[in-house]
Amino acid sequence: MLNRRKGPAVRGPRAQMDRDLYKSSMQTTLKNYPNLDLIEASVQDLLLEEPSRLILDSSNENSRSKSQIRGVMIEQNGSTSELTSNAVVITTGTFLRGVLMLGHERYSGGRHLRDSEEVEPPSVGLAKTLARHDFELGRLKTGTPARIDGTTIDWDVLLPQPSEIPATPFSHLLQFKDEQPPMVAQGKVITCHQTATNEETHKLVMKYESSLPIYDGKDGSGNGPRYCPSIFKKVQRFPERTGHNCFLEPEGLKTDIVYPNGMSGPYPEDIQLLILRSMKGLEEVEIVRPGYDVEYDFVNPISLTHTMETKKIAGLYLAGQICGTTGYEEAAAQGIVAGANAGRSAISAGSKPFIIGRDEGYIGVLIDDLVTRGTSEPYRMFTSRAEYRISLRADNADLRLTQKGKDFGLVVDEERVAAVEARQHLIEDRIQKLRSFNLKVTEWASLGGKELMGGSKMSKKTGTKKTAEEILQMPHVTLRNVEEIMVTMDQQETSSEDSDSEKLTISPASVSDSVEAIVKYSSYVDRQHRDMESWRKAQGMRIPPDLTYEHKQFPTFSNEEIEKLNSVLPGTFAEASKISGVTPQSLVYLYHHVNKRNRKRDRLTKTINSQ
Template sequence: MIFLDNFDVIVIGAGHAGIEACLAASRMGCKTLLITVNLERIGAMSCNPSIGGIGKGHLVKEIDALGGEMALAIDETGIQFRKLNTKKGPAVRATRAQADRFRYQERMKRILERVPNLYIKQGLVTRLLIKDKKIIGVETKAKEQFGAKTVVIAPGTFLHGLIHIGLEHFPAGRMGDPPSNKLAENLKELGFELGRFKTGTCARLDGRTIDYSKLEIQWGDFPPPLFSFKNKGKRPPLPQVPCFITYTTEKTHKIIKNALDRSPLFTGKIKGRGVRYCPSIEDKVFRFPDKERHQIFIEPEGLDTIEVYPNGISTSLPIDVQWEMIRSIPGLEKAEILRPGYGIEHDYVNPVQIKHSLETKLISGLFFAGQINGTTGYEEAAAQGLIAGINAALYVKEEEPLILDRSQAYIGVLIDDLVTKGTDEPYRMFTSRAEYRLLLREDNADLRLTEIGRKLGLVDDKRWSLYLDKKEKLQKITQFLKETKISPSFINAYLEKIGSTPLKTGIRLYELLRRPEVEIQALVDLIPELKEYSSDILSEVETEIKYSGYIEKQLREVEKFKKLESMKLPEDLNYYEIPGLSNEMREKFSRIRPTSIGQAMRIPGVTPAAISAIQIHLKKHYSSED
């Protein structure tokens, strides 16, 4: 077979997953080709113009710590930054930012065009080229063939994409772009099990036609909490602007209920399962009939555009109903729709067919990332893209893949959930999915993952220097707090002021800070040595001290988890030969092929008896070989 050109890695799709994948592979020294259907839509935010949020912000911080691009991009193009859950525990606090959608997209395109080893082409991939169950290249609609040692597929919603507006529907990957039908059919021909999911987006409004006097204003935080560890202490380069809040009304709900007979969601036109935690407005009104109103965030799409995104009213209702519904909302009575909202169905591949490296089990050298694996959201896609790109590069170099486990990162939780449990609805990251979330905070993502990124060659010297400096400061201040003892006469006035029990004898600062009501920031004025440290460093040390008991408990749980993960299962284990396993258990284990006892225990429906049967079988037939 003669190829137009040969590459180490080919990435299909230039959304958030594809961007991180091609950047990681090229930065790790691989000759990489990015193929996308439309060069002008690289990094497009097809839905809401924001990055981060609960669980999602954690992923962005981890992408950054490993040397990915998303955090740097939103820091440079963000127009509002906020910390969420600030009144809750540190494990669930998260960062969220509004993006200038167009600047974000332009920046990502600019970065890709300047990275060494990365080639970009516009085209529609229609077929994977396979030899002996190993990927060797791809073919486009124009019959171009490119050779590859590895391929990463990151197609977003393009696989058999079908847009719904009312009872009308038409093929599209997203509004204005063609779907990728041939590639979806090719994947099915190759033996992959495909399913169907649905997502959607809101109408875009003309901001000049909104009456902002009727809306609640919502400013971001000051100083703005940037995402990248590289940007600590810096200010965002763009002007910061407010968002606004309004609510649906009884009239809104009546309009929606009266139009359900024209909704593709309720008439059966849409077959795919939607996002449970981010439903359309018609779904919310139907599922929560007693709720008097639903919140809507009016979000600017950018600094140089009149377009506004009304977050909270995603819909696939007919356009005339969208008009009527929107104009029943306070402040939107005269709003003009620039682009209608729509629902979109797309194919995904059941993720139990991939490994923890995101390489497929069926085809060697083929990796999947993003919505093809059943996820939803920019951040979930980018996290997978980064891991797929890293592992594609490691595959080319014939090195062991990078596998992050559940105790190391939310990225590990995300991938393990998909690979082990599969998903029957679009998967979205939440902090509640992580059993070790007190260890997986936003603030310590760099401590957990930067050294891994450095070994991979993705963390540059500047970022590495910042990391080492932070690590040294954390150690230094922790040591100071453990060694420094203060007397009652020095601190009791402050303790009485905040309603804390006065001291009778001296106490070390470390122990004093374990009191919930004592804040390290308040001690800065009393203890000069603390003034040399930034608020971020002080806050992180304080968290480690105040939650030390819980952290130690989770660390003990991680030890047990690691022990189960270290009990590896042979790749060629025949589960049908294991006595005591039911046919259901044999089928599950054979299909998912867990790599360890720990993973086997996390498969839904697996019983303790089944695990015991496997362990007995291993002891009898494999222990002598070990």
């Protein structure tokens, strides 16, 4: 669990997948999935019905100006054929006019095959078709590090990063049933290890800068992920740093191949080896496959609707890196929404769209950012991008989205639905018990410890009563602290004659995190909504043109936000809200700053006029 030491709003489960087991499992799932046919072929182009040939629907003015998808042209075993469909989802990843780069060597391709030297060819026809229909295309790049031989690593000198046991399953159904993920239950877990770059590594990284590729984007420097940079970018941006962490992640249970997370850099292979061997534990490491970069086309996502359908071609949907994002979760999130809407529209034109709101999930934040602001660089999702992040927690994802998924036919597992309903009931019941249970503050302090339950302040309020909910809202007080007192008091008050009555117990793990978060965050959620409502009403409010954006005035702003605000210099908050990368929290901060500045100006003006 990432950020376990922080609050529930920023925690996130993470798991290291066995690539071979994952591939096998997903292929089996897809092959056995009802009503799904798998066709292995290369998509060469789109099949479109142009507007002039469409039978116009006078009730739908929009249909007159749009092309309509009617399928794709595929190549299979050397021959081409048409595959017709009312809806098509394009998820080309890095394949759209992809170019692979290793040092100064450039060659066409979307990626290297994992178990061979072969390259999967790029998708050129699709890129030309999108350009022909006036989609705004740009170039982005991403990179993958070398894969190294685990048998040549000195594991004993490295810092172990063991798996968490027991693990927190991704599946809320497993959590509710108090079950562990299959591999964890079988004891098949791995230990990653941590190493780091050093000053010698950094000298090599900068010494061989001239051997790096020359890209198409950004005047040759390439337009790569800001928040997942290559090792060269890390050293270049942070010259004061003496080291950067690198996590050595085995790719599976039955392979010696290791992924050195954090070390992407498309230097020539011999230079990559020099750089890796300068690091602790890797002095004798061998490279199995060198790392490389790939530069590819993307479509500015402002050309999409919230369903991920393109505005120019009806029935055509885009998802993943083609929309300017980077990251597996970001791609999967878009795929869910695009696939759901494409499927529904193909079956029933005009059906209600499947759209997740910004207040419902990070998927909604991601897609809304993309389609309303667009992006000029690889977009990655962060909790800071959401204005309602306190409510969008990993512990309540099932409560927020399962019913919505069921309503749209996306969740059909009755056991999963029943588990969510049961968990919802348990959470509501426990919160009600917290609200109805009360003791004098001196009793809370006596039973729970004065320092934990309010310290010396409690002794001054001898007759005052507080509910368990109010006590839980105090800093450092946990749900278990409160429940142990509640259970103790319940046992004392329950007579032997009432032995058949329901006994109060400690909350199960499947509900405790959610109960604690709901109670502790309740006042913050209210304030969050008030802040957002205030600044939304101020969309037309002007921002002073002489305002300078720097960390001294805006200490909470990221480097990206400072850079983009100084570049755009928005005149109103409406303009500022359209800048990709500027978060809602920063807009609220800016709103309060401008308000404070305006009040100070008004007071000064009033003073001068009164003299």
